[in-house]
Amino acid sequence: MFSFFRQFADNFIAQGDYALPFRLVDYLYKNFFLWSFQAGAANLDGVLRIPGRLIVVATFGIFGNLVASYFYLGLSYAIVAVSFWVFLRYFLKIRSLPLLIILTLLVALSPAFLGNTAKVGLVAAAGLLPLCLLFTKQFFRTNKFVYLFGIILCLNYSLIHPYNFTMNFVLTGMYALYLFIRYYRKTFKKYLPNVLLAGGAAILMSMYFILPIAAVGTIDKSVLSQDISTEPTDYSGIINIANAGDPISAFTLSKHVFLDFNYYTATTYILYTIGVLALYAVIIGLFLLKKESYSHHDRFILIGMLFAVTLFIFMSSGHAIASAIFQYLVTIPGGWIFRSPLKWQLYIPFFLITALAIQLKYFRGKRLRYILIALCVSLILQSSYLVTEIYTKLLTPRAVVTFSQLSAIPDGNRILYLTGSDCANYLNKNPSVNTELNQVLNSKQIQVKKTSQLNSGIVKASDYDYVLLCKEDGAKLSETQEKFTLKESFNTGAFRLYKNTINTAQTQTISQLYKTGDAGDLNQKTSFIDSTFSKRPGFLSQESIIDAPTLTQVYSGVSDTSVSGDKIAISRITSKNTSLLYNTKPIYYQQEGNIVNISPTAQNNYQKRDPKQSFELKHHDDATTKYIYHASAPIKNSIKNGSFESGPWTEKVEDCFNYDDQPDISMAISKDGSAEAKNNLALSASRHVACTSQNIDIKNAENLLLSFKYKSNDAKVAGYSLVFNDKNRSTYGARPKVAAGNWQNYSTVLPVPDDASHARLILYGYPKDQVIGTTTQYDAVSAYQIGDDVSGLFNIEKPQNTFHYTEAKIKTETISPAEKRITIPNASGMHAIKNKDTFSQNWQMLYKGKLSDAITPITVDGFDQGWIVDTEKLCAENDCQSNQGDGHLLEFTMRYKGQDMLVLGSIISGSTFLIIVVALLVRKIKNKHA
Numbered sequence: 001m002f003s004f005f006r007q008f009a010d011n012f013i014a015q016g017d018y019a020l021p022f023r024l025v026d027y028l029y030k031n032f033f034l035w036s037f038q039a040g041a042a043n044l045d046g047v048l049r050i051p052g053r054l055i056v057v058a059t060f061g062i063f064g065n066l067v068a069s070y071f072y073l074g075l076s077y078a079i080v081a082v083s084f085w086v087f088l089r090y091f092l093k094i095r096s097l098p099l100l101i102i103l104t105l106l107v108a109l110s111p112a113f114l115g116n117t118a119k120v121g122l123v124a125a126a127g128l129l130p131l132c133l134l135f136t137k138q139f140f141r142t143n144k145f146v147y148l149f150g151i152i153l154c155l156n157y158s159l160i161h162p163y164n165f166t167m168n169f170v171l172t173g174m175y176a177l178y179l180f181i182r183y184y185r186k187t188f189k190k191y192l193p194n195v196l197l198a199g200g201a202a203i204l205m206s207m208y209f210i211l212p213i214a215a216v217g218t219i220d221k222s223v224l225s226q227d228i229s230t231e232p233t234d235y236s237g238i239i240n241i242a243n244a245g246d247p248i249s250a251f252t253l254s255k256h257v258f259l260d261f262n263y264y265t266a267t268t269y270i271l272y273t274i275g276v277l278a279l280y281a282v283i284i285g286l287f288l289l290k291k292e293s294y295s296h297h298d299r300f301i302l303i304g305m306l307f308a309v310t311l312f313i314f315m316s317s318g319h320a321i322a323s324a325i326f327q328y329l330v331t332i333p334g335g336w337i338f339r340s341p342l343k344w345q346l347y348i349p350f351f352l353i354t355a356l357a358i359q360l361k362y363f364r365g366k367r368l369r370y371i372l373i374a375l376c377v378s379l380i381l382q383s384s385y386l387v388t389e390i391y392t393k394l395l396t397p398r399a400v401v402t403f404s405q406l407s408a409i410p411d412g413n414r415i416l417y418l419t420g421s422d423c424a425n426y427l428n429k430n431p432s433v434n435t436e437l438n439q440v441l442n443s444k445q446i447q448v449k450k451t452s453q454l455n456s457g458i459v460k461a462s463d464y465d466y467v468l469l470c471k472e473d474g475a476k477l478s479e480t481q482e483k484f485t486l487k488e489s490f491n492t493g494a495f496r497l498y499k500n501t502i503n504t505a506q507t508q509t510i511s512q513l514y515k516t517g518d519a520g521d522l523n524q525k526t527s528f529i530d531s532t533f534s535k536r537p538g539f540l541s542q543e544s545i546i547d548a549p550t551l552t553q554v555y556s557g558v559s560d561t562s563v564s565g566d567k568i569a570i571s572r573i574t575s576k577n578t579s580l581l582y583n584t585k586p587i588y589y590q591q592e593g594n595i596v597n598i599s600p601t602a603q604n605n606y607q608k609r610d611p612k613q614s615f616e617l618k619h620h621d622d623a624t625t626k627y628i629y630h631a632s633a634p635i636k637n638s639i640k641n642g643s644f645e646s647g648p649w650t651e652k653v654e655d656c657f658n659y660d661d662q663p664d665i666s667m668a669i670s671k672d673g674s675a676e677a678k679n680n681l682a683l684s685a686s687r688h689v690a691c692t693s694q695n696i697d698i699k700n701a702e703n704l705l706l707s708f709k710y711k712s713n714d715a716k717v718a719g720y721s722l723v724f725n726d727k728n729r730s731t732y733g734a735r736p737k738v739a740a741g742n743w744q745n746y747s748t749v750l751p752v753p754d755d756a757s758h759a760r761l762i763l764y765g766y767p768k769d770q771v772i773g774t775t776t777q778y779d780a781v782s783a784y785q786i787g788d789d790v791s792g793l794f795n796i797e798k799p800q801n802t803f804h805y806t807e808a809k810i811k812t813e814t815i816s817p818a819e820k821r822i823t824i825p826n827a828s829g830m831h832a833i834k835n836k837d838t839f840s841q842n843w844q845m846l847y848k849g850k851l852s853d854a855i856t857p858i859t860v861d862g863f864d865q866g867w868i869v870d871t872e873k874l875c876a877e878n879d880c881q882s883n884q885g886d887g888h889l890l891e892f893t894m895r896y897k898g899q900d901m902l903v904l905g906s907i908i909s910g911s912t913f914l915i916i917v918v919a920l921l922v923r924k925i926k927n928k929h930a
Contacts, residue, residue: 140183315344652667680711683764
């Protein structure tokens with residue numbers, strides 16, 4: 001269908017909103033099917049941006065990639081320039097051509113807009129506000145529907161970012177309310193038909209996003225996010241770093257803290273600041289010269305504009321009050337649109353130059369020429385260097401050189417992109433490499449999941465076709481725990497691409513599922529099952545309604561731990577049918593009643609169990625089973641003062657999220673209901689993150705048994721990090737959830753890197769939403785250094801009804817990212833189907849176009865989409881096609897129901913737009929001939 005447009009562009013822009021793909025078909029997918037885009041999680045931004053991208057898509061199809069990129073840039077800044085020009089000419093009645101040019105350039109090329117060049121959609125959306133205000137004024141003056149239609153179009157385009165839509169809608173609405181109250185309160189009846197018609201048209205033209213959102217049932221972006229995360233997205237933390245940082249930076253319209261690109265040197269930043277301050281000097285000077293001459297109407301607007309500038313500077317300044325307002329806003333439904341206060345700065349140039357334009361109406365002759373010269377100097381100082389830097393660092397087209405092999409990956413593959421702090425630092429220092437990497441990853445019809453090394457435990461790498469690693473980060477993980485081989489090295493080893501040697505089909509049936517309570521343990525559990533059973537495992541999430549065996553590591557979530565000499569005793573609650581499995585080395589065991597003694601060395605009356613062997617524990621009425629591990633050497637706790645009886649670990653509380661100079665954290669020794677002995681540690685935080693740490697010396701250990709008790713009445717989670725000093729800076733961490741008011745135990749076994757000699761254990765106290773104070777208590781912290789003979793000790797607790805899943809051949813045909821056809825030619829019994837799409841309740845598996853109780857949706861591996869299909873029940877309800885005695889031929893349709901609403905809404909919105917345009921053209925033609 002799109003074969004005519006499948007053209008390559010060797011040189012093209014790719015950064016931020018310029019991340020254009022190679023082919024039109026991929027661009028259409030990214031913009032029109034992004035609602036599901038092979039991820040299953042609705043992407044609200046992708047839907048809202050559709051109207052703003054229509055013209056660019058058409059340009060892309062006709063002229064290709066490079067022209068479309070520059071056209072998008074030119075269109076965005078042209079929208080700002082034209083919008084403000086028309087506003088000056090017809091709203092403020094300015095007729096001087098030189099004045100119009102200078103004022104328009106001061107807005108269109110302002111530092112606030114240029115600093116957001118990587119996200120020019122924001123620039124264009126903010127720049128539409130002047131047109132909205134002009135159309136509002138013209139409607140109240142003429143009562144013509146065409147002006148209301150213009151407002152609707154501007155607001156729809158503003159939806160390229162919901163924040164801009166909100167700002168434009170609120171400010172336009174406030175101005176309309178002012179005009180209504182001041183002038184037309186008594187005669188509004190004659191305006192009512194046009195207003196009602198416009199309201200209906202606005203609703204119909206918005207159906208392309210109203211219907212899909214209604215289908216999903218939420219506007220909470222933490223639910224709609226496609227990111228890999230075990231926790232909902234917390235936007236409140238971003239608030240504190242995504243602002244100007246201080247009033248001076250906000251005053252000078254700069255992005256001084258949260259930079260997209262670090263353009264300025266020390267010298268050029270001084271020149272730039274002088275240029276902006278010169279603009280303020282001109283405005284203040286003009287006001288002092290002519291303050292008595294302004295008309296009542298102009299004085300009113302002038303004061304309003306200057307007040308708006310002051311308010312916006314304050315809101316983007318990073319002040320504690322402004323930050324608190326944003327932190328509250330992000331907690332309300334849909335409040336994520338306020339997560340970046342920097343966007344307030346996009347509106348400062350408009351109000352500032354409007355105030356300047358009002359004053360310049362009162363100057364003529366030489367005075368006006370001198371003022372224009374001063375404004376030109378200010379414009380040059382502000383923007384000339386910035387424009388040059390943007391062109392050379394961002395807009396210069398680059399060929400795909402470094403990542404040419406990455407660009408050759410076939411469509412339909414999945415890439416796991418693991419990053420770390422070293423990666424971020426490297427890319428910041430090499431912007432051209434960053435640009436090329438973005439352009440390649442955004443150019444293809446592939447799935448890319450990006451996560452940090454700290455969170456890599458929640459990702460099962462074996463389900464991805466490729467793993468891309470920045471520098472050396474995570475290489476050991478992929479090479480040792482997963483079956484990956486090095487495919488390519490880029491940029492002298494700065495990036496490494498590993499290929500999965502196992503066939504990873506998009507959709508597959510799996511014969512065995514294990515229920516897990518925490519997706520964070522997937523890496524260890526995957527490795528265990530893979531090596532023990534020699535097959536790819538699948539894991540059900542805790543929320544799954546299908547009963548399945550539960551796989552748990554013995555040292556994960558133990559109820560009690562006690563150490564004596566060379567013994568570690570762990571007590572836990574087990575079910576009646578429990579298999580104890582061991583994997584890494586032969587072990588020796590002895591069972592006496594409900595006590596199981598385990599030893600890495602042979603002892604009298606102990607039985608030997610080789611790797612991959614298992615044994616059934618004898619059932620006792622007492623459901624508590626105690627495991628006693630006999631080590632080959634005495635075991636000691638590596639944590640000093642683990643119960644805090646000698647006071648805190650550090651003299652002062654540490655700040656582990658110091659994004660500004662206004663922390664609200666503390667640390668104290670508490671005697672309130674300690675879990676062990678008399679004292680415990682209390683970490684309190686309202687802003688930033690309170691933490692404390694202790695260094696651990698590592699000596700001939702292969703594993704670290706970490707355990708601590710925690711409690712809180714108001715925090716959502718506790719947390720820890722363990723950072724080793726090996727060459728890869730291996731880091732482990734978790735945020736166990738808090739059951740309010742109760743002491744809980746956390747315990748886990750962590751592998752020690754071969755070249756590590758030290759580790760740093762960090763305990764955290766997190767505020768709630770970065771604004772509500774919490775206190776988290778810790779006690780009984782221990783870290784025992786042990787060998788590798790317990791790393792593979794697991795329980796499998798069997799349910800009363802264990803399903804047998806039949807592994808079958810399966811065929812998948814992708815109709816679109818929102819629809820797939822799945823065929824099982826030999827279906828019989830129970831089938832567990834796993835699909836590599838993020839789990840969502842909106843994915844539906846239909847048989848003969850209908851839902852069935854025989855098809856149960858489940859979450860597999862913590863985040864993948866899956867189903868259990870009961871073939872016998874399904875065929876009892878339906879007339880299934882027999883496959884010559886070899887089971888049944890079943891054909892399913894996997895659909896994302898939000899996509900149906902997107903298509904329907906787009907048809908309604910597009911039809912409404914065409915009908916209105918045709919009606920306005922017909923009316924204009926009739927009036928012309930009348």
